[in-house]
Amino acid sequence: MGNSALKAHIETAQKTGVFQLTEKGLTEFPEDLQRLVGNLRTVNLSSNKIEVLPPWTGKFSVLKSLSLNHNRLTRLPEEICKLKKLETLNVCGNHIANLPADFGQLSALKTLTLSGNQLRAIPKQLCTLRHLDVVDxxxxxxxxxxxxxxxxxxxxxxxxxxxxxxxxxxxxxxxxxxxxxxxxxxxxxxxxxxxxxxxxxxxxxxxxxxxxxxxxxxxxxxxxxxxxxxxxxxxxxx
Structure with missing residues (x-):
């Protein structure tokens, strides 16, 4: 995907608070999104080839929904636990075997989708999520x-x-x-x-x-x- 197309998407996201880029073969979380850590409420990067989430993912202070279905993630960074406004996390179809130790700090989380991963046990961290409605x-x-x-x-x-x-x-x-x-x-x-x-x-x-x-x-x-x-x-x- 060209830089100009990505730039256009980021400019739109700056106004709408929504960044959606699916099925584009992305191999990494777009670095330019760092400029929008205070704006974005919704990020959807499903159906790409992303292997790692950068630590600065934890800086999206108003993020409510994060979708990374069908990527190549093997883990979620500890920093993701700082997303205090996050209500929906969708990471089905990855290779995740464990959740971060402080995952229970995602105090606003209502919907968690972990279908199609490598979990061998029900994560104990789910017990501290007081607002969790649906867990897949x-x-x-x-x-x-x-x-x-x-x-x-x-x-x-x-x-x-x-x-x-x-x-x-x-x-x-x-x-x-x-x-x-x-x-x-x-x-x-x-x-x-x-x-x-x-x-x-x-x-x-x-x-x-x-x-x-x-x-x-x-x-x-x-x-x-x-x-x-x-x-x-x-x-x-x-």
Whole structure:
């Protein structure tokens, strides 16, 4: 992409607060964006070939949405944790195995998309994100849901297409969790805590494509209570 075209995009972004440049084969985060660290509210650089985010990414003081889907990132820099206004972070289809240690400092974060990365565990840092609504961890290599999950504030957790065979009973204590997606994992029926059905807020449990037939869910204690929540939610949105 030519310098003049990039310059035009940056001039537009200066006025609109939005910088979007997708599918342009970019190999690095455009350096000229440093001039706009105080203006930009939205940055979308999805479907490029970016491998590294520069430390100055942490200086975008008013940034609300950052999308870097389908790039070549192996990690996120620690400096990204300084983005106090960030509400949406989309980094699906990269090679990220871990989140920065201080990721929990992204206090405004509401939507986190990490689908299609290299995560082997649910990041513990999610437990300190008080405003998190939706977290998508699908298509990773996660094998278990640990006890710490009870601290996650999300309304929806998507864990489809992982390798999960164990679930902590603590998941039923997630205070706001309404939607739990566990399709296409390695779950046996006996590994599904019955408290999810009988003793949680969860009103949509998606477990198709595991190691048991869906109709066997009906045999579990608490299934009727779960169906009451499921039906009530459906009526609300009908």
């Amino acid at each position: 961890l699908s298509k990773n290599k996660i094998q278990a849901i640990p006890d710490e999950v009870s601290g996650v504030q999300a309304i929806e957790i998507n864990l489809n297409q992982n390798q999960i065979s164990q679930i902590s009973v603590q998941i039923s204590h997630c205070p706001r969790l309404k939607v739990l997606r566990l399709e296409e994992n390695c779950l046996e029926l006996g590994m599904l805590p019955q408290s999810i059905l009988g003793d949680s807020q969860i009103s949509l449990l998606a477990v198709e494509g595991n190691l048991f037939e869906i109709k066997r869910l009906r045999d579990l204690e608490g299934y009727e209570k779960y169906m009451e929540r499921f039906t009530a939610t459906r009526k609300k949105f009908a």
